[in-house]
Amino acid sequence: TDLKRISVPQLMACKGQRKIASLTAYTAPFARLLDDYLDMILIGDSTAMVGYGLPNTLSITVDQMAAHAAAVVRSTQKACIIVDMPFGSYQESTQQAFANAAKVLAASGADGIKMEGGAVMADTTRFLVERGVPVLAHVGLMPQYVHTMGGFKAQGMTDEAAERILHDALAHEQAGAFGVVLEGVAEALARRITKTLKIPTIGIGASPDCDGQILVTEDILGLSGARIPKFARQFADVGAVIRGAVEQYANGVRDGSFPGLENCFGVKK
Numbered sequence: 001t002d003l004k005r006i007s008v009p010q011l012m013a014c015k016g017q018r019k020i021a022s023l024t025a026y027t028a029p030f031a032r033l034l035d036d037y038l039d040m041i042l043i044g045d046s047t048a049m050v051g052y053g054l055p056n057t058l059s060i061t062v063d064q065m066a067a068h069a070a071a072v073v074r075s076t077q078k079a080c081i082i083v084d085m086p087f088g089s090y091q092e093s094t095q096q097a098f099a100n101a102a103k104v105l106a107a108s109g110a111d112g113i114k115m116e117g118g119a120v121m122a123d124t125t126r127f128l129v130e131r132g133v134p135v136l137a138h139v140g141l142m143p144q145y146v147h148t149m150g151g152f153k154a155q156g157m158t159d160e161a162a163e164r165i166l167h168d169a170l171a172h173e174q175a176g177a178f179g180v181v182l183e184g185v186a187e188a189l190a191r192r193i194t195k196t197l198k199i200p201t202i203g204i205g206a207s208p209d210c211d212g213q214i215l216v217t218e219d220i221l222g223l224s225g226a227r228i229p230k231f232a233r234q235f236a237d238v239g240a241v242i243r244g245a246v247e248q249y250a251n252g253v254r255d256g257s258f259p260g261l262e263n264c265f266g267v268k269k
């Protein structure tokens with residue numbers, strides 16, 4: 001087929017025209033299933049928690065992110081593919097950020113990167129964009145700041161904090177970011193940032209008025225354990241389907257009904 005992937009400029013052109021629907025994927029089977037329905041797929045560093053069972057996102061590496069991204073790119077044709085830069089791979093200097101972004105894009109074939117950080121990271125956004133790396137900024141609740149925040153907490157609840165986050169988003173827009181993820185911010189603030197910016201805002205725990213939405217796929221499918229975050233909605237209980245199938249398989253092995261002779265080789269009829 002000659003299906004063409006949605007490009008970064010095409011995502012930008014969605015602003016004011018149609019909503020951007022996006023989710024995370026880390027592996028081939030999910031990427032394959034998601035691709036027909038989404039404008040953008042993010043290989044989120046949330047895979048540290050969701051995929052690897054770690055307590056936060058801080059210890060995933062550039063090589064791990066690149067490997068997950070390569071699996072997702074290989075398994076999709078349509079969605080724009082964006083990869084999270086992991087903690088410690090871009091904060092040190094603009095040069096470090098470019099070297100690692102180039103490594104991730106070259107190893108995976110993804111379309112662009114996402115990185116966390118307020119106005120302080122805008123110089124890095126500019127450095128990357130001017131050198132051919134599309135950047136999706138991520139402000140508000142930034143999980144890589146878990147230790148400075150003292151946990152995962154909604155942001156922008158005071159006027160002062162709201163002004164700072166608006167300033168952060170504007171700084172990245174001015175630096176050339178193609179969009180901004182707004183995570184865990186007050187609804188009115190997300191609405192205001194969306195109205196103020198010319199580039200799309202992608203909300204997660206933000207506002208229905210954002211230009212697009214993103215969630216962690218496992219959270220909407222009943223695959224992320226007992227508690228689902230306030231900002232997510234469980235659209236299906238795939239976990240229950242998997243449990244049912246695995247139970248039937250285990251029962252079949254134990255009662256001898258699996259495998260059947262149709263599953264075996266060289267059986268004489």
Ligand code: KIV
Pocket residue numbers: 024042043044045046047084181183204214215216
């Ligand atoms: O890592 C992640 O999954 C994310 C979002 C869902 C925005 O950064």
Ligand code: NA
Pocket residue numbers: 044045046084143
């Ligand atoms: Na992330």
